[in-house]
Amino acid sequence: MGTLSTLFSPPPTATSTQIISPQTLSFSFPKSANNNTPTTTNHHHRSRRIQSYKFEIMADSIEEAPRRRTTTTGWAARDSSGVLSPYTYTLRKTGTEDVLIKVLFCGVCHTDLFNVKNHFGITRYPAVPGFVVKIPEGMVLEQAAPLLCAGVTVYSPLSHFGLNKSGVRGGILGLGGVGHMGVKIAKAMGHHVTVISSSDKKKVEAMEHLGADEYLVSSDATRVQEAADSLDYILDTVPAFHPLEPYLSLLGFGGKLILIGASNAPLQFVSPMLLLGRRSIIGSFIGSMKEAEEMLEFCKEKGLSSMIEVIKMDYINTAFQRLENNDVKYRFVVDVAGSELQHQ
Amino acid sequence: MGTLSTLFSPPPTATSTQIISPQTLSFSFPKSANNNTPTTTNHHHRSRRIQSYKFEIMADSIEEAPRRRTTTTGWAARDSSGVLSPYTYTLRKTGTEDVLIKVLFCGVCHTDLFNVKNHFGITRYPAVPGFVVKIPEGMVLEQAAPLLCAGVTVYSPLSHFGLNKSGVRGGILGLGGVGHMGVKIAKAMGHHVTVISSSDKKKVEAMEHLGADEYLVSSDATRVQEAADSLDYILDTVPAFHPLEPYLSLLGFGGKLILIGASNAPLQFVSPMLLLGRRSIIGSFIGSMKEAEEMLEFCKEKGLSSMIEVIKMDYINTAFQRLENNDVKYRFVVDVAGSELQHQ
Numbered sequence: 230m231g232t233l234s235t236l237f238s239p240p241p242t243a244t245s246t247q248i249i250s251p252q253t254l255s256f257s258f259p260k261s262a263n264n265n266t267p268t269t270t271n272h273h274h275r276s277r278r279i280q281s282y283k284f285e286i287m288a289d290s291i292e293e294a295p296r297r298r299t300t301t302t303g304w305a306a307r308d309s310s311g312v313l314s315p316y317t318y319t320l321r322k323t324g325t326e327d328v329l330i331k332v333l334f335c336g337v338c339h340t341d342l343f344n345v346k347n348h349f350g351i352t353r354y355p356a357v358p359g360f361v362v363k364i365p366e367g368m369v370l371e372q373a374a375p376l377l378c379a380g381v382t383v384y385s386p387l388s389h390f391g392l393n394k395s396g397v398r399g400g401i402l403g404l405g406g407v408g409h410m411g412v413k414i415a416k417a418m419g420h421h422v423t424v425i426s427s428s429d430k431k432k433v434e435a436m437e438h439l440g441a442d443e444y445l446v447s448s449d450a451t452r453v454q455e456a457a458d459s460l461d462y463i464l465d466t467v468p469a470f471h472p473l474e475p476y477l478s479l480l481g482f483g484g485k486l487i488l489i490g491a492s493n494a495p496l497q498f499v500s501p502m503l504l505l506g507r508r509s510i511i512g513s514f515i516g517s518m519k520e521a522e523e524m525l526e527f528c529k530e531k532g533l534s535s536m537i538e539v540i541k542m543d544y545i546n547t548a549f550q551r552l553e554n555n556d557v558k559y560r561f562v563v564d565v566a567g568s569e570l571q572h573q
Numbered sequence: 574m575g576t577l578s579t580l581f582s583p584p585p586t587a588t589s590t591q592i593i594s595p596q597t598l599s600f601s602f603p604k605s606a607n608n609n610t611p612t613t614t615n616h617h618h619r620s621r622r623i624q625s626y627k628f629e630i631m632a633d634s635i636e637e638a639p640r641r642r643t644t645t646t647g648w649a650a651r652d653s654s655g656v657l658s659p660y661t662y663t664l665r666k667t668g669t670e671d672v673l674i675k676v677l678f679c680g681v682c683h684t685d686l687f688n689v690k691n692h693f694g695i696t697r698y699p700a701v702p703g704f705v706v707k708i709p710e711g712m713v714l715e716q717a718a719p720l721l722c723a724g725v726t727v728y729s730p731l732s733h734f735g736l737n738k739s740g741v742r743g744g745i746l747g748l749g750g751v752g753h754m755g756v757k758i759a760k761a762m763g764h765h766v767t768v769i770s771s772s773d774k775k776k777v778e779a780m781e782h783l784g785a786d787e788y789l790v791s792s793d794a795t796r797v798q799e800a801a802d803s804l805d806y807i808l809d810t811v812p813a814f815h816p817l818e819p820y821l822s823l824l825g826f827g828g829k830l831i832l833i834g835a836s837n838a839p840l841q842f843v844s845p846m847l848l849l850g851r852r853s854i855i856g857s858f859i860g861s862m863k864e865a866e867e868m869l870e871f872c873k874e875k876g877l878s879s880m881i882e883v884i885k886m887d888y889i890n891t892a893f894q895r896l897e898n899n900d901v902k903y904r905f906v907v908d909v910a911g912s913e914l915q916h917q
Contacts, residue, residue, distance in 0.1 A: 349845060386851075389851075488844045488847055488848060489848070490844070491844055491845050491848050492843070492844050492845075493843055493845065494843070495841040495842065495843050496841065496842060496843070496844060497839040497840065497841050498839065498840060499836070499837055499838070499839050499840070500832045500834070500835055500836050500840060500856060501693060501835050501836075501837065501856075502856070503832055503854065503855065503856025504832060504833070504835050504856035504857060504858040505856070505858055506856070506858075507730075507733075507855070507856060507857055507858070508855075508856055509853050509854065509855040509856065510847065510853065510854045510855075511847065511851070511852075511853040511854075512844060512845075512846070512847025512848035512849070512850070512851060512852055512853065513848060513851055514848040514849055514850075514851070
């Protein structure tokens with residue numbers, strides 16, 4: 230397992246193609262990172278600067294890279310249809326500070342879907358960022374993959390805004406891949422957790438399987454009114470248009486509506502909903518390397534795992550379709566190493 | 574000068590009338606407040622709960638209230654035209670924990686204007702909240718009046734969010750009553766201050782008279798692009814619809830768009846503008862009693878004053894008209910005691 234942290238450089242030889250889950254990747258890292266002190270690269274900021282998407286990659290070996298070009302195969306989207314198919318390309322000639330890694334598992338999330346389809350209009354081909362973190366001894370690798378997306382996406386804002394403490398009252402809006410980890414992590418932090426959903430379909434799941442304390446149907450005006458001013462934060466995982474006012478009204482003084490689901494549909498609010506109560510709307514995107522490692526330790530210590538469905542690479546297009554239909558509990562993980570990708 | 578802090582109770586005998594600047598008011602306060610330790614009533618929260626507007630009131634005497642009803646005269650709006658005229662009413666019978674105060678000066682701001690015209694649809698007649706704070710020795714009273722609105726509105730979020738320190742890069746959006754105090758207070762905190770305005774009309778004023786470091790015309794796409802990611806916060810004082818994206822783009826990682834101008838026009842943004850960079854949109858409404866007193870000490874220590882135009886009460890309707898036309902530099906202050914209000 231690797232102990233360094235960095236962002237992958239885009240493979241310069243692949244062009245105009247969105248690449249998902251290549252089996253091998255080369256990337257640069259600073260020499261100082263090649264020890265047990267991970268570089269705390271700020272993933273938020275770097276991601277924005279290079280306008281890239283993210284996915285999770287696990288490395289099983291870090292070796293000094295050969296000073297030659299390496300041919301590898303990944304599955305790539307060729308256009309905004311988002312359909313993936315095998316794609317062979319040549320990595321750049323690696324230098325003295327490069328390593329080659331082999332990808333074992335890769336989580337799949339909505340951000341990948343948006344990016345292969347270029348929903349944000351910012352997909353730059355090729356763009357294959359990712360990161361490698363130290364996986365705690367004893368953690369199952371396919372479990373770690375979605376934690377590095379959904380887990381850290383939840384953990385980062387709760388940690389950063391001082392909410393990692395017991396007694397906090399939290400809301401989880403949307404019970405999907407991120408939402409289900411939201412309930413688990415918030416409960417493990419000792420929060421009183423209310424799951425907020427558009428229907429009561431997920432009530433049993435939320436209360437009995439995930440351990441939520443309350444379940445609120447957002448269209449139930451009476452109960453929403455009763456719950457006014459009661460929450461310290463809401464993790465809003467919805468990656469689509471939704472009105473913000475009903476959720477802002479649930480927040481107490483200083484309450485935070487934390488947006489972690491990206492959407493290019495404009496969201497609206499009226500300013501008095503924020504002014505009267507010093508409420509805020511905050512965006513948070515995944516998390517830093519430091520937070521990712523803290524989160525993995527936290528999950529290991531608390532015995533938390535994500536609920537996943539492991540698939541082979543040739544199922545990816547079906548998986549994307551099911552993801553779009555919210556038909557997954559709760560995360561697909563691609564068994565990249567077990568998919569026997571061949572050079573095509 | 575008073576040393577207690579509380580909210581005025583609405584005079585129960587006035588009905589369906591918005592009252593501005595009554596010459597005398599009775600109000601209740603807890604016994605514990607009648608010493609040098611002001612109650613830190615949370616003005617934000619209380620204001621929301623009682624759905625009231627605020628204005629500033631200075632007391633020149635706090636005396637044990639007579640246990641009888643007192644007749645007093647204020648200027649009141651009778652309907653949503655917002656036109657004020659003399660209005661005589663009887664205060665409730667005061668109890669053992671009530672005092673009578675005499676109002677000397679009263680600042681006038683946009684929130685008053687919105688409220689007399691019921692722009693937010695929440696004006697409840699009668700509603701005459703206010704608060705009394707300890708004015709530092711040596712501070713001119715007519716100066717203190719606008720500081721208790723514009724001053725604390727600016728000071729509170731900067732203090733609360735840890736921005737009261739030198740080296741911070743701030744933006745002030747809108748150069749009106751609040752904005753001009755924003756520039757003065759931010760400069761006194763040691764910030765690098767950029768005034769952002771819709772035209773270059775106020776450039777000389779901002780740079781030469783108020784001491785801003787930079788001036789940015791929001792329609793100048795080139796300069797806005799050059800200034801991307803450069804600010805730690807923007808104090809957004811605009812009490813009307815305006816697009817948020819251009820201003821969000823100016824914020825760096827973790828940057829805060831702090832809304833302090835209330836408007837009932839919905840504001841829009843797209844979530845990636847917040848997610849990518851952990852930016853936030855925060856509402857802040859005036860400030861707490863503690864912050865008001867800190868702010869007065871800060872202004873006294875730094876020698877800050879507001880730019881005001883002192884008027885008599887019978888000028889109030891013209892003042893509201895001029896305020897609506899942005900024709901005031903920068904605050905009207907009503908000389909209530911000098912207005913010779915008579916019982917009508």
